[in-house]
Each structure stands twice: as C-alpha cells, then as structure tokens.
Amino acid sequence: MADSGIITKQDFLGRDVVSIDDFSTSEIDYILDHAEKVQKWPQEFEGSMQGKQMMPMFFENSTRTATSFQVAMHNLSGSVVDLDLERSSIKKGETLRDTIKMINGYKPDVIVIRHSKDGSARFVADISPIPVMNAGDGKNQHPTQTLLDLYTIKEIKGTLDNVKIAIAGDLKYGRTPHSLALALARYEGCDMSFVSPESLSMPKDLLARLDKQNIMYTESGLNDLEEVINNCDMVYMTRVQRERFPEGPEGEHEYDRVASEYCLKESMLENVGARFKILHPLPKVFEIEDSVDDTDYAYYFRQAENGVYIRMALLDLVLGGYDD
C-alpha cells in the first residue's frame, strides 16, 4: 500500500475491512472525509444501498456494534438479514468455513462478522468472495471502532496532527487503546499519555513500536489522571474488567482497589482546557462519574453516533453507492 497517488472511491470497491493496517494513511483520510460528507449531506446517500443486503454474523454478543451497522445500512436504504446466531443451530458444531460457504450461497452483498477468535475475520475474508467487514475479532482488531475514534478526534480537534491525548484504563489487554495509539502514531506530532494501573500498562512491544517511530508518550498511574488531563486536548477512557485480574480473593481485592481509584470525577475537570473532551468506546461502568455526562466535556455519546457515519461511509465505499 504505497501512500502515493490520488485516492478515489474506486479504490475501495469490493474491499474487505478486516484491519486498519490494510489501509494507507491517505486511504484512512479518504474514509474520514467520506464519513463527513455522509454526516453533512445524508440525503445525498439515502438510496445508495437500495437493493443491497447485509448479513450480520455476530458469533459473540455486541448489541451496540450490531445495531450501529444495522442503522447505517437502513439509513442508506439497504436491508439487513435478521440472523440470530445465538439462537440458530449455526453456532453449534459447524466450522466457520462451512457457515461462511453456506452464507455466501445466499448471496448477500456484505458480511459483517464478530467472533471471539483472533484472526477469524481475516480467515472469513480469505474464503468469502463477498466483502467482509470485521466488527471485532477477539482481542485483535475492530477497524470501524478505530476509524470512528479517529473521526471523533478529528471532529474535536479539526485535525489529526499534534493531538495531545490521554488514554486511560486497561491498556494491557484493551484492543481499542492499542489500535488507537498505533493509528494516531501515523500522524504528525502526536503526544500520548498512557494512564493505567501498573499491572495493566501498555505492552512493551507496542511501546517499542512507538519508540521506533519517535512518538512522544508518557506512562503514569491512575493517581495522576487529574494532573495528566490538564495538559491534554482530550482523554480516552476505557473499561477495566474484572476478568483481567487473577481469580480468588487477592485478585478480587486488587480489582476493588482499581475500581475505587479509577474514576474520572466532575471535580477533576476544574483545570482542563475549555475545549477539553472525554471519549469512551462505551459501555462505561464506574470509570466516569455520572454527573460528568451532563458537562460539555462529555463527548462519548456523540462518539457512538459517529460510528453510524463511519459505517455508512464504509458501506457506500466498499459496495459502490453513487459516484461523487
């Protein structure tokens, strides 16, 4: 993927959306620009998926991602097959290969897959002649999430260059912070502050990749959250999950300690910049105080809404809606 030449809509036709790494930075910029058009002039795209059908294959539950894809398809006048894998027999015993071959026989126009195994989306894309969109494969990739995060950051800041961002929560296992950090590293002058409990800090190999690219970053503990965000344009909060801690009373204790410490309170926002924003991939649990939702800093619901524009843009580009 040489980052040269002019990108056109044609470059996306029929492509799979498995990983953000499959796209050059110019292509990512093109997708973000396209999503902006979709958001600004929705009526221009209204019929772009007329007569086209989406096959959602959620082997793992994720209501909000599934809904966002469905709404995106409906907004473009496309249809969505109502397939409940949880209740169907497909999930039991049949290999993914057989399921996908059968589904291809139904001739949908796009397959959206969510699966607990890393690499499952790539496998499906390899064997399916129909374009595949990855809605999360294990702890590996969730490209539409990364794109909507970039879109939201660009919306806040006006550019993806010189972004000063704090990324907080479970940075060790979290798929979202990993993809986001690497995606932001593609742009100029990015400055990242990683805030996490010591046991859930950014993996060494990821930091090594950032070092290689001379990306600025700092690492700090949860106690420093307030101080860190005072110097940032925005903070990206993520969940810390119980299952990331060892089983038994000791793990329970450690989790409880983190749960009580890790919370962005309204009082901590006194000294942030006037245009400071808070992002979160949702669902959030205890890491953001409820009253923060009503401040101008809360941006996570808008962020979720942006997911629809990104998915509309991708559907329009991959399935070839109207010409620009």
Next chain:
Amino acid sequence: MTDDEKIIGYIENGIVIDHIPQGRVWQIVELLHLNDPMRYEGGIFSLGDGYESRKVGKKGILKVEGVSLRKNDIDLVALVAKEATISEIENGRIKQKYDAEIPEVLDGVVNCPNLNCITNDETQRVMSKIYSGDDLFMCHYCRSEFGEDKIKFLGGK
C-alpha cells in the same frame, strides 16, 4: 568420495543435507515427514551425527534417496538448521548445491503462539499460515509477531 559419504553411504539420486548442528538430524527427519511411510513409500534415508565440522562444530548429515521433495519443503530445514547446506545428487554427482533458506510463507508447518488465534481452535480446523521476516515471524490471521524462540512445529514438537 568424502569421508562422510564413506560413513553413511553413497547415493545415486536424491539429496544430501549437510552441516546440521549436532542433535538436530531427527528433527529434520520429522519436519520433512521422512519417517512417515504413507508419504514416502519406498524412500530411503540414512543419517549420521557427531562428525567434526569446521563450520558448525559437530554436525549431522542426512541423505535421502528415492523420494522427491519440493524445494519449498526442503527449505524448511532452515527452521531448525540455519547453517545446513543442501546438495541435489543426480547420477551420483552433485547437480546443485545451496543453503537452506526459510520460505517466506509457512503453510501448516509452524503453530501461531497466540492461543486465542483461530488457527489454534481445533474445532475450526484452520491451517496455520505464518510469514517469515528478517527477525520476526508473523501470523497471517491474527498478525501476532514472534521470534525464533517461540517456534513450535505443528504436532507440538
């Protein structure tokens, strides 16, 4: 005829894999499935280990006759013996000699070390596909990167 050939026998047509670090000859036999009678019916292999070598200290030698191995398979030797040299023998003479080189794509040879990878889910029966780079290997599916130390051959060896 060299000393090695005297020790483990002259071959007419086949390949000789030389300069295998001591103790790894059997690993290569297994990697190439030479001991699988279903695959290599009628083939003969002979091996020796512990010879003095200026190149690798002590070395092993493996000779294979009567089976045809694809270049891509022979190159797998480099996974366990980087220093190995391969000679193709035709009518008792060396036809071609080359160093084993790890193939760029390893299909169904090496396990992905990521336990949550689709290729490690036995119920899915997805064959592993690993790319070999300059310093690292990478899984085609989950994109995990790993070094030589993490290499596990399929079948758990």
